[in-house]
Amino acid sequence: MSPTEARLARLRGRTPPRRHDARTVAALTVNPACARRALMDAAGVDKQQLAAHTGYPAPFGQSQFAITRGNAFEAQVKDNGAAQLLTLLREILGLDITEAHYTDLNEVGGNQDSELRHVYTKQRLTAAVMGTGTMFDHPLLRLDVAGRYAYLEPDLIAFRHRGTFHIVEIKSFAIVDEQADPAKVAATAVQSAVYVLALRDLLGREDAVHHETILVCPKDFSNHPVVAKVDVRRQLGVLRRQLTRIERIDELLALHSDELTFDLDPGEDQRPRRPPEELANAVRTVNASYTPECLSACELCYLCRDEAQGTSGALGKMVRADLGGIEFTRQALDLARGASPGPDREEVAGLLVEAARLRQEILGET
Amino acid sequence: MADLIQTLERRIDRLRVAVREAVLAGDGTRAKTLRAELREADQAWEAALAEAELNRTEPPGLSRESQVGPDAGDGSSTQSSLLPLREQVYEALSLLQVPAAPRLIATVHEAFFATAFSTTRVTSLRRDEERSFRAAPFTRPYYICSALIADFLSPARALLAVSTWPMESRVIGSLSPRVDFLTAAIRVAEAVERIPGPMPAARRLLWRFAASIPGAAHSSGDVHPPTIRSAAEAELTVHADADSRTRREAAERARRQLSDVEQLFGIRLKPAGRAAGAVDGDA
Numbered sequence: 051m052s053p054t055e056a057r058l059a060r061l062r063g064r065t066p067p068r069r070h071d072a073r074t075v076a077a078l079t080v081n082p083a084c085a086r087r088a089l090m091d092a093a094g095v096d097k098q099q100l101a102a103h104t105g106y107p108a109p110f111g112q113s114q115f116a117i118t119r120g121n122a123f124e125a126q127v128k129d130n131g132a133a134q135l136l137t138l139l140r141e142i143l144g145l146d147i148t149e150a151h152y153t154d155l156n157e158v159g160g161n162q163d164s165e166l167r168h169v170y171t172k173q174r175l176t177a178a179v180m181g182t183g184t185m186f187d188h189p190l191l192r193l194d195v196a197g198r199y200a201y202l203e204p205d206l207i208a209f210r211h212r213g214t215f216h217i218v219e220i221k222s223f224a225i226v227d228e229q230a231d232p233a234k235v236a237a238t239a240v241q242s243a244v245y246v247l248a249l250r251d252l253l254g255r256e257d258a259v260h261h262e263t264i265l266v267c268p269k270d271f272s273n274h275p276v277v278a279k280v281d282v283r284r285q286l287g288v289l290r291r292q293l294t295r296i297e298r299i300d301e302l303l304a305l306h307s308d309e310l311t312f313d314l315d316p317g318e319d320q321r322p323r324r325p326p327e328e329l330a331n332a333v334r335t336v337n338a339s340y341t342p343e344c345l346s347a348c349e350l351c352y353l354c355r356d357e358a359q360g361t362s363g364a365l366g367k368m369v370r371a372d373l374g375g376i377e378f379t380r381q382a383l384d385l386a387r388g389a390s391p392g393p394d395r396e397e398v399a400g401l402l403v404e405a406a407r408l409r410q411e412i413l414g415e416t
Numbered sequence: 417m418a419d420l421i422q423t424l425e426r427r428i429d430r431l432r433v434a435v436r437e438a439v440l441a442g443d444g445t446r447a448k449t450l451r452a453e454l455r456e457a458d459q460a461w462e463a464a465l466a467e468a469e470l471n472r473t474e475p476p477g478l479s480r481e482s483q484v485g486p487d488a489g490d491g492s493s494t495q496s497s498l499l500p501l502r503e504q505v506y507e508a509l510s511l512l513q514v515p516a517a518p519r520l521i522a523t524v525h526e527a528f529f530a531t532a533f534s535t536t537r538v539t540s541l542r543r544d545e546e547r548s549f550r551a552a553p554f555t556r557p558y559y560i561c562s563a564l565i566a567d568f569l570s571p572a573r574a575l576l577a578v579s580t581w582p583m584e585s586r587v588i589g590s591l592s593p594r595v596d597f598l599t600a601a602i603r604v605a606e607a608v609e610r611i612p613g614p615m616p617a618a619r620r621l622l623w624r625f626a627a628s629i630p631g632a633a634h635s636s637g638d639v640h641p642p643t644i645r646s647a648a649e650a651e652l653t654v655h656a657d658a659d660s661r662t663r664r665e666a667a668e669r670a671r672r673q674l675s676d677v678e679q680l681f682g683i684r685l686k687p688a689g690r691a692a693g694a695v696d697g698d699a
Contacts, residue, residue: 129520130597130600131593131597133594133597133628134627134628137630147654148655150594151591151594152590152591154565154572154573157570157573158568158685159565159683159684159685160571160684160685161684161686184590
């Protein structure tokens with residue numbers, strides 16, 4: 051075990067590590083400046099459990115109903131050698147009739163070991179370029195995130211002979227009247243971009259994987275699947291930039307004490323026994339960068355929001371940028387009411403006073 | 417066996433009385449359920465009788481090759497259950513003639529034999545069959561076994577087959593899922609043609625096949641078995657050669673390398689060295 055791995059293991063404590071998946075990698079791009087998140091994700095800390103134990107249970111997580119529905123829909127389109135999906139792919143990709151191969155990469159010879167599956171995926175996908183292979187069910191890709199590998203499992207990869215690979219995502223939210231929930235499509239696009247990046251990484255060629263990914267959803271209020279192409283070029287750009295910006299984990303570790311740990315001290319029954327206050331203090335030693343977007347992406351959001359109360363960042367990136375350099379809302383309000391600004395804050399103070407005057411005028415409070 | 421037949425006869429008598437009472441009481445729903453049960457009991461009675469007849473003419477323990485039709489191979493289940501699950505699965509697989517997933521097996525059985533069963537029970541069936549085979553090989557006329565992945569000769573996830581089928585149709589190459597899908601479509605179309613009278617469930621099933629075959633159907637009401645059959649056959653000719661090459665090669669390898677039990681239930685890749693902790697299936 052390398053020193054970095056040892057330190058990360060110590061950070062995580064005795065709970066088994068949680069791996070990155072496309073969802074968490076996508077979430078990383080929401081707030082790459084957050085050291086707290088980067089450190090915990092690199093160490094594979096179970097943030098959900100940690101948040102609950104410190105008294106800030108996370109407001110989200112997929113409902114069991116949604117998961118079951120998603121799995122059932124995916125199974126339906128993949129049933130019988132992905133018969134339904136093949137029909138759709140023939141339409142949208144113009145697959146030749148001979149291109150009907152289906153390769154199950156969920157396991158290798160009855161073995162589900164990640165390493166093995168990844169190697170086999172690589173072997174089959176490289177072979178596809180020369181010879182046979184059309185649909186690859188649940189290939190196992192990996193992506194280097196903050197110096198550690200995250201294993202990623204796209205729903206399906208489709209390959210058109212003499213063409214390129216396409217990432218296929220099967221989602222259970224409906225496309226009604228050719229419209230889908232923009233937030234969900236956006237989230238899927240980022241996830242698909244993560245897969246595109248990982249697949250390009252695996253094949254070692256940029257042009258081997260198409261930037262148009264394929265989204266399969268139920269049509270209207272039925273179970274009948276439809277496909278749509280989603281261009282992820284923009285998401286790819288963002289992702290690549292954010293991944294390089296995520297600070298290298300070693301540099302981040304160097305800033306913190308060797309003694310730091312987020313161990314939950316699980317008892318016999320796997321319930322955390324560590325005093326919540328002590329755990330919360332450990333969490334607070336690592337800087338977070340809370341923004342309102344965290345509420346839909348990070349399990350620790352309530353803890354960080356509570357901590358960030360009164361700071362300008364808690365009101366969002368826009369407000370923080372507008373208030374340039376003023377850390378707390380209290381200070382901003384004081385300046386607006388005419389408190390004397392420091393030497394480097396005269397400009398922003400002037401703006402705030404002006405803004406306060408305008409507000410009073412509009413509200414008729416003069 | 418005689419016990420089973422008598423039990424069934426008593427059950428049929430009881431059900432007849434119950435159906436009469438329900439009809440006279442004007443309880444349509446109950447009458448319908450009871451009638452279905454009565455039909456099942458009748459079928460089971462026929463099956464049990466056929467089995468008894470077979471046992472008279474043939475000593476038990478001999479493997480009967482590719483036998484089709486109702487058959488009660490499991491001599492041990494002498495009471496309570498009407499048709500044992502394995503026989504229902506066998507009926508459906510015999511109709512399809514290709515390896516199939518539990519969901520398809522259950523749908524086919526429901527469409528053509530009017531009884532449904534839960535797919536989760538089908539999944540555990542394979543394990544029971546393997547256990548039974550390991551304990552006493554070749555004592556049953558057939559076993560519900562796994563289809564094997566051509567590359568590793570490991571059991572294909574959730575694909576069931578019948579042990580009496582030739583190895584070539586029990587191994588799965590990368591084109592086989594499509595070939596088997598098309599073959600199943602042809603078999604279902606033939607079965608629909610064979611059976612007189614409208615069978616809504618069977619036609620619905622056929623429509624689902626047709627929707628995924630180019631040129632097989634044009635609108636949702638349009639289920640024309642001969643068209644579906646010829647469309648499926650047309651696509652099949654495109655894949656057949658390549659697929660049978662892969663399957664022949666894999667089948668030869670399987671016959672050469674695998675033991676009896678492995679030929680039916682496959683082998684599993686063991687995690688090598690450090691890669692411990694991997695899931696090693698249920699074999």
